[in-house]
Amino acid sequence: MKDFINKLYRNHSLIYKGLLFISTTFLIVYLFPKSGKFKYNFEKGKPWQSENLYAPFDFAIKKTDEEITSEKEVLTNNSVLYFNLDNTVEVKVKSEYKNQFKNIISDSISRTVSKKLYKAGEAIISELYLFGVLGEDYDFSDNKAIVLLDGRVKKEDGFFSHLIKQDAVSKVIDNSLNKYGLIQYKTNFTSLFFDLVEPNLAFDKSFTAKVLEEEVGKIAYARGSIAKETLIVSKGEVVEGDTYQKLKSLQSEYESQVWSESNYIWVLFAYTLLVALTLLMLLLFLRKYRLSVFEDNTKVTFIFFNISLLIFITTLVVNYNSKYIYVVPICILPLVFKAFFDARLGLFAHVLTVLLIGFIVPNSYEYMFLQIIAGIVTMLTVSELYKRANLFISVGQITLIYIIAYFAFVVIHEGSLKTIKWEIFIWFILSGLATLFVQPLIYVYEKLFGLVSDVSLLELSDTNSKLLKELSNKSPGTFHHSLNVANLAEASASEIGANAMLVRVGALYHDIGKMKNPTYFTENQSTGINPHDELSSRESARIITNHVINGIEIARKNNLPDRVIDFIRTHHGTSVVYYFYMQAKNDFEDVDKLDFSYPGPKPFSKETAILMMCDSIEAASKSLKEPTSTKIDAFVETIINKQIEEGQFLNANITFKEIESIKKVLKHKLANIYHLRIEYPE
Structure with a gap:
């Protein structure tokens, strides 16, 4: 277990x-969509590329979306409007008319004229309620078919133009009075019917919509059918018109059948x-x-x-x-x-x-x-x-x-x-x-997955950042060294196509661990006093190698990305602090080399390998006396070849050709840094 x-x-x-x-x-x-895929590809207006296609099974030819939309529009335009009829209104109006007629007729009017007026009023009511009076104005076409419902029972049908709107009542009164030759009584009748007439029709919107929905539901979505083994399209035939619709129907039917319960x-x-x-x-x-x-x-x-x-x-x-x-x-x-x-x-x-x-x-x-x-x-x-x-x-x-x-x-x-x-x-x-x-x-x-992009690298390369400011204040020599290494590393990375921005940022931060004990590193010793004189070789070597561990701790405390921390971990690989190692060997016979070696790991990418080369070259170049191009070339070759012999680049995906290119860049850069000038007279 x-x-x-x-x-x-x-x-x-x-x-x-x-x-x-x-x-x-x-x-x-x-x-993924819950359907199968049709095995043929076809495009409208293009020739059929496959062999002759025969119907694999019986299927219906589906109508196009345009055809179905057109049929729906026709049904909508020809749909019937349903109105609910209230029969009690007409009876009520007739009763009130009979009661109020005497109030509008003067006693001076002859009996004959009075009878004619009464009949004219009855005719007006009959005409108004022949189909009915609307209570609201509706924006329907006059030739729209209508049906009057009396308790959901069809009582009358006709057209929308037959219905009387509120503003058409006065016109009905005028026509009736003209017919009887009594137009002079228009004012009296208008005021009478204005109070009497009540609407008896109400548009039944829900029932109308329901009937239309039922009619639309009866639309057939297919027109004709294709029998099994019927030729649908021949090879080379242009796919268009009815052929295209047959293929679309077959595709739809095929996909629905493939995604059946059994399959x-x-x-x-x-x-x-x-x-x-x-x-x-x-x-x-x-x-x-x-x-x-x-x-x-x-x-x-x-x-x-x-x-x-x-x-x-x-x-x-x-x-x-x-x-x-x-x-x-x-x-x-x-x-x-x-x-x-x-x-x-x-x-x-x-x-x-x-x-x-x-x-x-x-x-x-x-x-x-x-x-x-x-x-x-x-x-x-x-x-x-x-x-x-x-x-x-x-x-x-x-x-x-x-x-x-x-x-x-x-x-x-x-x-x-x-x-x-x-x-x-x-x-x-x-x-x-x-x-x-x-x-x-x-x-x-970057925040969710802890990754780092070139955008973040650009921000980290700012020398005014808090951490680099602290490095320049506590360890000015180390900061200057880091800037020089960054310039050399960036140029080398650009030469071989590596990530120049990443290696520059790595170079700027690779020695931040020296801030813990800055005076123990020669670049920061400005007083001429060397604190290593009071320590044993082993203790001095431990302080030197510990700047890698200290650097990792500082980097993590300041939330530097892992890709940048990799440069701190690997910039010395597993190399030996050679000065103190030789000093210890001179003092003692038995010396463990591991006590004077960096913890590693070795560089494992092109960028980390480049930094190791540039860091060693820049640091050691300070010891060059009276540099010449020959000395510089030999100096670069010696240091990098020694790193190769020690196997420091075995884990890095860098080639010998790329290393030679880096050597050329470093030689050229150092030659520019140490170029001789003429001595100016005092």
């Missing part, structure tokens, strides 16, 4: 990566295989070409998290409305990876992510082509991300590439610009603007 636990502990990093791999795979598969597990298994294979390629790439990243679980988690996050966001957008897919700033992914790692890893991860997203988006070929091209442009154009102008220029170039590529696709598909969707260009511009969010995103990631 103990051996098993020890084995688990030794392999805990691989176990974690395995669990991360499995969980990410299932998460991405869960986000659910198999389709899910196939998706899982593809996603797992893609993520496995990423892990193999990291293990073969970026071993330092692969061995860091935080960095692997960071990479998988970003891929999953981008797929999740794209899924949300597609589910909401697929026309907005180009608003998602996919190019943020390679930008982020380039900021924390390098361009090669960023592009590789970007391509794999786009391939996975291809399962989600419509027109996947067009989408993947655009995004891969944009990702390549991102890697080629974005340099020195910490410079704001570079980011704005690169985002503009990326947006332009999107627009040009989309324009080309439209012309290829449609053959003209008439059907181009200009709003897509707005989505591209919005995507470009969203890409600018990469700067604050990098800052957030």
Whole structure:
């Protein structure tokens, strides 16, 4: 049991990566659309590239969205309006009219005229309530069909123009009085009916909507059917019109049948295989070409998290409305990876992510082509991300590439610009603007995952920072030495294509441990008194080597990134404090070399190897007397060759060719520093 636990502990990093791999795979598969994929690719207006296609099963030809929308519009325009009728209103109005008629008729009017007036009033009421009087004004067309309901029972039908609006009552009165030749009594009748007339119709909005919904529900979404083994399209035939609709119908039917209950597990298994294979390629790439990243679980988690996050966001957008897919700033992914790692890893991860997203988006070929091209442009154009102008220029170039590529696709598909969707260009511009969010995103990631980008390195390189100010005050000689080493290391890194900004920052902080005992280091001894004279060789060596441990403690206390602390740990490797070692050998016969050696580890990257060379060269160059170009060349060769012989660069991925290039840079720089001047007369 103990051996098993020890084995688990030794392999805990691989176990974690395995669990991360499995969980990410299932998460991405869960986000995928729940449907199969049609095995043929076709585009409207383009020839059919595959062999003759026969119907694999019976299926219905679905109507286009335009056809269904048109049918819905026709039903909506021809829909019937339903009004509830109140029969008691007409009876009530007639009763009140009979009672109040005598009040408006003068006694001086003859009996004959009075009878005519009474009949005219009855005619007005009959006309008003033939269909009914509306209580509100409705904005319906006059030729809109209507149905009057008396307790949900159809009583009358007609058109909306038959109904009397409130403002049309006076017109009905005028017409009736004219017909009877009694227009002179208009004022009396208008005032009478103004008080008498009440609306007896109310628009039943809910019932009307319900009936319309039932009618829309009866719309057939298919027009005709295709029998099994029927030829759908021949090879080379242009896919358009009815053929295109048949293919779209087959695709839809195929995907719905594939994702049936019986095949659910198999389709899910196939998706899982593809996603797992893609993520496995990423892990193999990291293990073969970026071993330092692969061995860091935080960095692997960071990479998988970003891929999953981008797929999740794209899924949300597609589910909401697929026309907005180009608003998602996919190019943020390679930008982020380039900021924390390098361009090669960023592009590789970007391509794999786009391939996975291809399962989600419509027109996947067009989408993947655009995004891969944009990702390549991102890697080629974005340099020195910490410079704001570079980011704005690169985002503009990326947006332009999107627009040009989309324009080309439209012309290829449609053959003209008439059907181009200009709003897509707005989505591209919005995507470009969203890409600018990469700067604050990098800052957030630095805090969440403890990573360091070039932006942070630029801030750390400021010599006015608190820690470097403290170094210059406590150990001015060490600070000056660090500045010289930083200049040499930066030039060397630029020569061989290493991270110049990282190695410069590492050089500035590599000796901060000397602040604890500054006077024990010769560059800080200004009084001529050497405190080592009072110590044994072993004690002196311990103080010298301890500046590495002290430096790591100070760095962690000041929250310096691990990438910078690596330079403090490795800048002496496992080399020996040679002066005190030889002094001890002269004093004693038996001396343990480990007591006079730095704790290490040895440099394990190009940048840390460069710092070791430059640190040794700069420190030792102070002992050069009457330097000449020949002396400088021999001096550089001797020191670096000794480091090679001691195996200090065995763990660093640096080549002999690169070391020779660094030697040339250092020789040139030292020659410039120690160049001879003519002696000016006093």
